[in-house]
């Protein structure tokens with residue numbers, strides 16, 4: 669068991685954590701990034717990325733994250749193959765975290781970039797066809813279904829927003845919900861029901877995603893939740909929109925969160941309620957959830973971390989003069 673100390677301890681190696689690391693390293697904070705169980709974060713489970721600025725051609729999610737990590741290491745970041753299992757925040761700076769390996773990580777500032785995971789239905793074909801017709805992000809993948817027939821599965825705000833967004837690309841959007849009414853806000857429902865490109869299928873649960881001969885999604889198998897009758901729906905793309913779960917188990921009772929478990933920050937900043945603890949990316953953002961916004965807030969966390977340390981060091985020096 670070893671102890672690793674740094675000016676800047678970053679938990680998470682997605683776009684938020686690695687962007688914080690790039691800025692932190694270039695500001696001389698010699699960051700440590702603890703990578704967690706999904707090194708590179710959510711983009712490593714997708715294929716085509718077409719909306720990350722700087723690349724005219726379609727790039728691959730795993731490749732983008734390898735490049736981000738290489739850049740972070742190039743400027744002086746230490747990457748750790750470990751997962752944080754416990755952390756002491758109440759004691760204040762320096763913050764001490766324990767890894768699954770038994771190693772201890774000590775950071776003058778703490779940047780939390782543990783992201784979120786899309787919730788999936790957990791039915792046959794869903795994971796096998798992920799990226800081949802099945803997606804959990806219309807903003808990310810809707811563009812690939814221009815002029816095609818798509819379905820959105822869910823009944824909350826996310827599902828309705830995804831369905832409305834998809835009408836920018838498709839004239840044939842079906843919203844499938846397992847109940848006979850939506851949970852989403854009334855104003856969103858009004859927009860949905862008045863949109864001629866969207867139809868609804870009530871009381872239907874998707875029980876299987878089925879591929880065609882070309883290996884991409886061909887149709888959905890549905891079961892009526894009231895009568896038990898089965899049916900199929902041919903679609904080119906299906907968007908599972910039943911919510912996201914932020915990875916914040918570790919911080920329960922230690923940092924303020926909203927009712928869905930997202931970390932709360934001072935509006936417009938990555939500052940949590942604890943001095944020296946910053947949160948960035950999907951772990952504090954249930955609205956935008958994009959690689960570019962995660963990278964942006966990662967940059968903000970590093971800039972605020974540097975200012976926090978500079979101010980603290982100045983005050984310490986003044987006090988001891």
Ligand SMILES: Cc1cc2nc3c(=O)[nH]c(=O)nc-3n(C[C@H](O)[C@H](O)[C@H](O)COP(=O)(O)OP(=O)(O)OC[C@H]3O[C@@H](n4cnc5c(N)ncnc54)[C@H](O)[C@@H]3O)c2cc1C
Nearest residue numbers: 680681682683684704706709710752783949950957958959
């Ligand atoms: C299938 C799919 C396709 C997508 N396509 C696009 C796209 O085309 N364009 C786009 O902009 N966005 C896309 N997104 C969204 C984008 O991936 C996310 O918004 C972005 O990855 C969020 O970055 P993040 O750094 O906040 O968190 P994440 O990418 O979720 O990374 C979280 C990191 O935290 C680590 N971690 C978690 N817990 C711990 C712990 N206890 N200890 C240590 N580490 C921990 C994980 O291992 C991981 O490295 C897509 C998402 C998915 C799921």
